[in-house]
Amino acid sequence: MPGCSNACHRLPIQCIVPPYMLDRLSRSPNAKVRDRAIAGISKSAAVRAVRAFARDMPGMMAVPSPAATKNRLVYDAKGKDTLPGKLVRSEGQKKLTDAAVNEAYDFAGDTYDFYRELFDRNSLDNSGMTLISSVHVGEPNASGTFQPMDNAFWDGAQMAYGDGDGQVFERFTRSLDVVAHELTHGVQSFTSNLIYRGQSGALNEHFSDVFGILVRQWKLGEKAEQASWLIGAEVLVPAKTRRAIRDMENPGTAYADDPDLGTDPQPSHMKSLYAGAADNGGVHLNSGIPNRVFALVARELGGFAWEIAGRIWYDAMLQLSSRSQFADMAAITLQIAADEKRFGKESKKIVAAAWKKVGL
Amino acid sequence: MAEQGGKMPSIRIDFTQSGGFAGLVKSCTLDNTTLDQADWADIERLIDSSGLTESLAGMSATGRDRRCYTLSISRGDGVVVVECDDDSIPAAARPLVAFLTARARPVPPPATRLSP
Numbered sequence: 001m002p003g004c005s006n007a008c009h010r011l012p013i014q015c016i017v018p019p020y021m022l023d024r025l026s027r028s029p030n031a032k033v034r035d036r037a038i039a040g041i042s043k044s045a046a047v048r049a050v051r052a053f054a055r056d057m058p059g060m061m062a063v064p065s066p067a068a069t070k071n072r073l074v075y076d077a078k079g080k081d082t083l084p085g086k087l088v089r090s091e092g093q094k095k096l097t098d099a100a101v102n103e104a105y106d107f108a109g110d111t112y113d114f115y116r117e118l119f120d121r122n123s124l125d126n127s128g129m130t131l132i133s134s135v136h137v138g139e140p141n142a143s144g145t146f147q148p149m150d151n152a153f154w155d156g157a158q159m160a161y162g163d164g165d166g167q168v169f170e171r172f173t174r175s176l177d178v179v180a181h182e183l184t185h186g187v188q189s190f191t192s193n194l195i196y197r198g199q200s201g202a203l204n205e206h207f208s209d210v211f212g213i214l215v216r217q218w219k220l221g222e223k224a225e226q227a228s229w230l231i232g233a234e235v236l237v238p239a240k241t242r243r244a245i246r247d248m249e250n251p252g253t254a255y256a257d258d259p260d261l262g263t264d265p266q267p268s269h270m271k272s273l274y275a276g277a278a279d280n281g282g283v284h285l286n287s288g289i290p291n292r293v294f295a296l297v298a299r300e301l302g303g304f305a306w307e308i309a310g311r312i313w314y315d316a317m318l319q320l321s322s323r324s325q326f327a328d329m330a331a332i333t334l335q336i337a338a339d340e341k342r343f344g345k346e347s348k349k350i351v352a353a354a355w356k357k358v359g360l
Numbered sequence: 361m362a363e364q365g366g367k368m369p370s371i372r373i374d375f376t377q378s379g380g381f382a383g384l385v386k387s388c389t390l391d392n393t394t395l396d397q398a399d400w401a402d403i404e405r406l407i408d409s410s411g412l413t414e415s416l417a418g419m420s421a422t423g424r425d426r427r428c429y430t431l432s433i434s435r436g437d438g439v440v441v442v443e444c445d446d447d448s449i450p451a452a453a454r455p456l457v458a459f460l461t462a463r464a465r466p467v468p469p470p471a472t473r474l475s476p
Binding site for chain 2: 139140141142143144150151152153154155156157169172178181182185189196197204205208232245246258259260261262263265266274275276277278279280282283284285
């Protein structure tokens with residue numbers, strides 16, 4: 001990756017041996033084992049330092065763009081899991097015949113334009129950070145050969161998209177809201193940096209869904225009352241038992257009795273808040289609650305959701321702290337919405353009513 | 361490796377996958393009653409080559425939408441519990457996780473509490 005050290009790659013993290021094992025091995029009577037363990041201790045200490053560094057100072061992980069403006073790089077992982085892969089399209093270059101490459105490029109551009117035009121934000125870090133995407137990312141199966149990845153993720157420095165298995169998931173670049181969701185994880189790492197666990201993690205997921213759907217509505221010119229509020233509809237292979245990955249307006253209804261997906265587990269009210277350990281404490285589950293609040297607010301306000309609701313939520317994303325909980329989010333959106341000069345007389349009342357509807 | 365006469369040593373794996381962009385929760389339990397001879401041989405080999413000899417836990421600090429895994433592996437000589445995600449999983453254990461993922465089915469999110 002140009003201008004980027006190995007620290008940007010996922011590989012060092014997955015290869016470390018737990019420190020207590022290395023410690024034990026470093027006292028082995030076998031000199032060869034001992035030497036390798038000591039070398040491993042140095043390496044894993046360095047990896048942990050990089051991880052802490054990436055978490056606390058994401059700006060140092062950002063690859064700047066040459067002119068501090070929109071700069072997209074799309075890589076082809078060629079079905080493997082080593083990121084970023086081979087560079088196949090840079091800013092300003094023509095379309096390729098590869099749909100995934102063009103979608104990653106175009107949708108990253110739409111997301112950049114959305115943040116730039118509406119919030120005067122220059123890329124994820126507001127300093128022109130290069131938008132790096134890898135497509136055709138794979139993962140090993142049980143026999144160790146690679147298969148298309150059933151996922152899309154943000155690794156702290158770039159986006160990665162799999163092509164799906166073709167049975168349940170299609171390629172993850174097909175949905176503009178999925179691409180904008182991943183990029184918004186990047187924006188968050190430079191703003192509130194909400195800890196990815198429990199309620200703060202669910203807020204992290206919530207902001208990614210909110211700005212994911214807003215980029216889509218903005219691109220399509222959709223008003224809140226016309227929009228479907230579905231996340232990732234194009235990523236799923238169509239079936240009667242599934243409409244999308246999430247439904248922001250009606251959490252818990254995106255799929256039902258699906259043989260591969262089960263039934264959408266998202267709660268829509270605080271009384272059903274998930275308190276278990278799965279999914280980092282339910283970050284993709286409990287995000288249904290604030291998602292519903294946003295859809296309620298946007299629909300009640302009417303018109304284009306990015307004009308008032310989106311601005312309230314953008315300000316909240318900048319003002320929250322990394323440990324904020326749902327109650328903090330409710331309080332801060334109420335406080336922001338109370339600015340009548342910016343948001344009119346009704347906004348605060350509408351925001352308050354929406355939070356009350358979900359039990360906050 | 362199977363014992364003589366096809367009798368399989370006691371083994372049990374409880375596996376849960378959660379998270380990822382889709383936030384799906386899937387689970388499976390494999391033991392002597394659910395594993396046939398061929399699967400048993402595969403699982404023994406995958407466990408042995410996974411390097412998962414001691415319990416460990418760790419999640420990525422910077423990754424988002426990574427899938428989370430919880431494995432509990434009980435064999436005659438003890439129990440190993442692993443909590444990790446796509447970033448923190450040891451590379452050698454990925455084929456084992458892929459084997460289990462292929463057998464996991466959707467379940468309601470488990471109620472096990474989140475530790476402080």
